Amino acid sequence: MKDHDTPGAGGTTAVTPVAGPGPGRTGLDQPRILGAAVRFIDENGLRELTMRRLGAYLDVEGMALYRYVPGREALLDGVVETVVDELFGDPDVHLEARAGWADYLRRLAHGLRRIALAHPEVFPLVATRPPAAPWIRPPLRSLRWIESMLTVMTSAGFSDEAAAAAYRAFSSFLLGHLLLEVSARGVEAGLDAVPTGDLSAYPILRRMEPHLARDGAAQDFEEALEALLDRVTLLLPPPRAVDLR
Known part of the structure; x- marks a missing residue:
């Protein structure tokens, strides 16, 4: 598997496509x-x-x-697992920290965003399907990936409590941002659209509508991710003073 120095930012090419129907395919599994x-x-x-x-x-x-x-409910659970498991086929995402915890989280965040953009109709299911345990927080709902993230964080010096807090903050950031991003593409994500109505009585809104309507999702994601990483850094214990005597 080819390694990369920096995580991909916006495309979906790194996501491994799932198998679908095709001519000459026989049998089921x-x-x-x-x-x-x-x-x-x-x-x-x-x-x-x-x-x-x-x-x-x-x-x-x-x-x-x-x-x-067994049925539709089991099918939906399997769909969620199948989509999240695409992280294992993403060459820009690693189970271990090859260049520090912040680089690890950047890669993981971009990998999950690529999945959301590759499967916008599926992502709300990933976000809202009841997890197997109450402490599993979507969209990172794979036990192997959660173990990987917590291992990376504790190995970097985060306490167990701080690593758990980082996992919760990371999950909340991704869930909120990616649900909004896929819903902006017209996907039903449990967010009801509010009609704009007549803006004639709202001059500031009317003037700023082109700026508000600008698609800045990728830039917003980058800026919010970096702000999150800055906050997570504060959870690290302060370095010990070196006694030079």
């Missing part, structure tokens, strides 16, 4: 079904996903899927 479910949601939206429609998408009877996936 759980990975193929889950990969097809991700592609179905990407193309049609989450509301359209049913076992019957997914079966038709795979050119099989919907009942045939139940041998591998």
Whole structure:
């Protein structure tokens, strides 16, 4: 796997595509079904996903899927796991800190953003699906990645309490920013759109509307991420004074 010095900032090319239906593909297994479910949601939206429609998408009877996936709820859990696991195929994201904890978190944040932008119709499911334990916070809801992050932070000198606080802050930052970003692309994310209405009585809003409507998501993400890392740095214990006597 090729290494990179800096994490990718905005594209989605590093995300490994999931498998979908294709000519000449025979037989069913759980990975193929889950990969097809991700592609179905990407193309049609989450509301359209049913076992019957997914079966038709795979050119099989919907009942045939139940041998591998017990039902729609298990299917949705599998979709979330499949999408989050794309981090393992992202060459810019590492399970260990190769250049310090801040670089590790930058890479992880950009990897999760690439997933959200590659699968905007799926990401609200990643964000809102009930986790297996109450302390697991989306969107980083993989036990292996949570273990990786906490290992990196504690190895860098953060106390257990500070590392847990950093995990909570990191998760909250990503969840809020990425949900807003995918909802701005027209994806249903549980955020009801508010009609703008007539701006004639609001001269400042009317004047500033072009600035407010500017797509600055990537820059906002970078600035907010750096501000978060600055705050996390404050959780580190102060360096010990060196006695030069």
